[in-house]
Each structure stands twice: as structure tokens, then as C-alpha cells.
Amino acid sequence: MNEGRSPAFYALAAFFCLFVLFLYGPMIVIFVLSFQGPTGGLTFPMNGVSLHWFQRLWEGGGIVDIAGAFKRSLALGLVVMVLTVLFSLTAGLAFRKRFFFSNILFFVTVASLIVPSIVTSLGIAIEFHVLDDVLKNYGPSWISDNLQTTMGQFTSGLGAHLTWTLPFGLLVMFAIFNRFDGRYEEAARDQGATPSQTLRYVVLPIVAPSVVGVGLFGFTLSWDEIARSSQTMGEHNTLPMELQALTTTVTNPDIYALGTTTTAVSFGVIAVALGSIAILRARQARHGSDAGQA
Template identity: 60%
Template sequence: MAPPRIKEPRAPGFWPLAIVFALFVLFMYGPMFVIFVLSFQGPEGGLTFPLRGVSLHWFHKLAEGLGTVDIGAAFLRSLMLGGVVMLFTVVLSVLAGLAFRKPLRGANALFYVTVASLIMPSIIVSLGIGLQFRLLDGGLKWLLEAVGATSVLENYGTALGLMTSALGAHLTWTLPFGLLIMFAVFNRFNPAYEEAARDLGATPWQGFRHVVLPLIGPSVVGIGMFGFTLSWDEIARTSQAIGDVNTLPLELQGLTSTVTTPAIYALGTVTTVVSLLVMGVAVSLALWLGKRQKKGRAA
């Protein structure tokens, strides 16, 4: 018979630190929980507690549209932009991580230039990108006028747009995170696996596809998740660099001063659920890749 386990007393600082941690968690996630609850108000509900009934009324109102704002179009724009940003972030981060594994002239300067956008205020980055594209507009219009392309000039609007300036603005935010993750992954990556693949006759592409990529797969999934979620809720870097359309976060920011019903909470709940779904899919995929990698090593 095993001897009874003696319960050790708590350290003197345990409960004060536990209370501080609980307050921190409440501060972080309390607003999200409150918005989630208030979005299910009844038809007579307001923006504050207590709840006046429970229903999906405000989600139906959200689906019908909020005044002149096309929520569906803004939702699709944000979804499309987030997907493209995720793709570019993953591809460029992996390629940069592979490139930095070997001696590269000017590598330090290139690294500092890449991560410099994390230091600059987001609104300044957005203003700079917007100014660059407006100067580009002026140069293109002057060129079209100089060559006599009047028909093209009449139909030309601006180079500012979702997949031009806004995409660049978002990449200045997501790429540094992707690069830092890739550098950390390859810093502890054992090159012996690649050497073994080459000894067995694998080409560089086969070595990357069948050896390197499966090993770094969970980290690549994490980069994709970061790329999408950071783009999905970005406001400051988008505000001055998107042109004449708005993403969902910009529409949500504008609606906070005009919509005075729980429909605004319903919109916040929908955007949060999308972020949580992306995170859930990414974590599940990363866990699956990790288990597959362990099985491969055991075999």
C-alpha cells in the first residue's frame, strides 16, 4: 500500500499572485465576453446590461445591413486580403529563412530594414505608403498625358487599392513576425537531415519537400495564422493606404459613432468568431503535423 501523499502548503505569495493573474485574465478577455453576451439581446435590448430578452435579432439585422454600409462586401474584402497576406507572409518568410541560413552579403542591414516597421508607429507607415502611391498616381498621369493616352487617362483612378497599397501596408506588419519565427526555427534546425537526404540522392527540391518542409510544417502553419489574424483586425496601417474602399475593421470603427444598437456587438462577435476559427484550424493542423512528424521519426 502506497504511503499517503502529504499535501505541501502553498507558498505565502501564491494567493496574491493568483488574484493578480485572475484580474489580468479578466481585463484581457472580459470585454470580449461582455460583447459576446450583449450581442444576443432581444429586439428591445440596448447597449448595456441588463439583458432584455435573448434572441438572434441583431444578427438578422446585421445580415440585412447597417444603413448605407455594405457589411457583406467589407467582410469579403477583409477575408480576401487576409488570405493573400497569409500566403505572401508564409512564402516570403520561408524563402527568407532559407536564404539567411547561408552567408549573405548585407544580411544584417537587410534584417534591420525588414523589422524596422515594427518600431515605426503604424499610422506613420500608413501615411508614408499612401503618400508614395499618390506620388505614383501623379507620375503615371503625367506619363499618360505625355504619350497622349487620353482614353486610358480618363479611366484611370488611383493605384491605391486593396491588393496594392493595402496589401503592402499589411505585409509591413506581418512579415517581420514571420521572419522572426523562421529565423528561430532554422536556428535550431539540424542540417544533418538534409545531408542524409542528399547522400541518398535527393535533389535540393526533394530535400526541401520531403525533409525540411515536414519538419518546419507546424511553424509554417503558425506563421500563416499570424499573417491572417494580424491582417484581419488591422486598422491603423490600412486607414491611409486603402483608397476608396474599406475593410471590415475600418467599417466597424466608423460604425461605433453611428450605430447605437446591439447590432454593433453582433458584428464584433462575428469577427471574433472568424479569428477563433482560423486559430482553431491552425492549431489543429499544427498538432496533426506534429503527430505525423513523431510517427515518421518512430518508423
């Protein structure tokens, strides 16, 4: 018990520290450089410390329309989050029982995870181009005369993002319901609860923390997605697409301020989700304690 650490321990500890530095070092550097002074550049040493580049972004004097790109990404991320939660939860409930073609449906759903994202993006873009041709050539005149394209943020863009978020949400719900104790539902039915009451007052409160996690997956995956957005967003770019487009042309720390803003939103959503999960679990523990005392 009094023996010291072996040399292998220190070697592995050093390797782990280097790995963490490699993983988070670039992000930390970007955070720091985004606070350069008004005459600062893209590299160290820093020339002053200020919020100048963030101010330029929000005033519209920076490299992109930060307000417009931010609103588009935020709106799309919220819609993707809601739909991911709804579809994943209902699919998780449905897959608790065997039904015809359930295995095929599952594999078709998760198959999009192994298809290259750019291929998925191109395929969706081609589908909507075909739809445009059909509507323009064979659709009613009130559509064909006014139609520019059906591609857009909440059509092709939304579909592309859902092909990325839904498989993750479905896998999470599968893991939750595989560990779900069916005796809670049996006890509710014994007390005279209807199926809808059992779902609302028993099942949903138990799985609520996991549902919040699915929502977190949905928003953050959509918020940071580039490859599946590249061919499907239509005429407007999302915030990550603006950031990617500017990586080869920017000559000042605007891009660092934009990257810091994007990352800060992701961290904020994660913090809200973790706080919500902690509150829900505390409520579950309190209700369980009250039931035990009763």
C-alpha cells in the first residue's frame, strides 16, 4: 500500500494531458484571441484586450450578418429539437412492441449515420430539384408561375438535419426503454389508470430527463451541422456555414469572435439541459421519498 506510482502511470498521465491539450487547446486559443484589441491580429502576441470584435459582429459591421445567421440557426435548431423529441419519443414507445417490418424500419432509420453527410446533402438537394421541375412543368399555374424553388431552411434544410438527429434520438430512447421497469405501468393500471393517464403521469415523468437529453442532442447537432446543410439550405446560410466560408478569407479576429459566439450558445444550451435534468431527477427523488413515507 505504501508503494509509489509506477513509471507507466506517469507516462499514461502525461499522454492523457497531451490528449486533452490537443482536444481543447485550439478552442481555448480561439477564445483568447477573440478578445484582441481593435488593432489585434489573428496570432499571438495579443495587442490589447477588448470586446471590439464582438461589438463589430452585433452592430453588423463585421464580416457577416451575425444577427441574421444567428436567428436562422437558432430557429432551425429549435424546430429540429422539438421534432427530434417528438419523433424519437413516439418511436421509442412504438418499438416497445414488435410490429411488422420493425427491424427493417430500425435499420433504415440508423443507416443515415453511416452514409457520408455530403452524400446525404447532395441526395436531398437533387430530390428537391426534381420536385421543383415537376411543380414548374406539371403543377397548377398558381404554383408554377410563382415558384422559385422548394429548397429552403424549413424544407430541404430541415429534412437534412433530421436525418442526422433522429437516429441519435431514437438510439437514446431505445436505451432508456430497454431499462424501463414495466412494473410502474402495471401498478398504474391496477389503480385504474387509463393508457393515456399511465403515459402522462407515469411513463413521461420517469423518462423526462432522457427526453431533455434527446432535445439537447437535436439542438446541438443541428446548431453545429455544416456538411448536411451545404447543399440543402437554399439561398441563406446558417451560422456554421458562414463561419466555414470565411476561414480562408478573414484577416482579422472577427472570425474568432464568431466562433466564440457559436460555441458559447452550444455551452449555454448544454448548461440549460443539464440544469433541467438535475431538477427533474431531484423531483423524482423527492416524489419517491414521499411515496415511500406514505
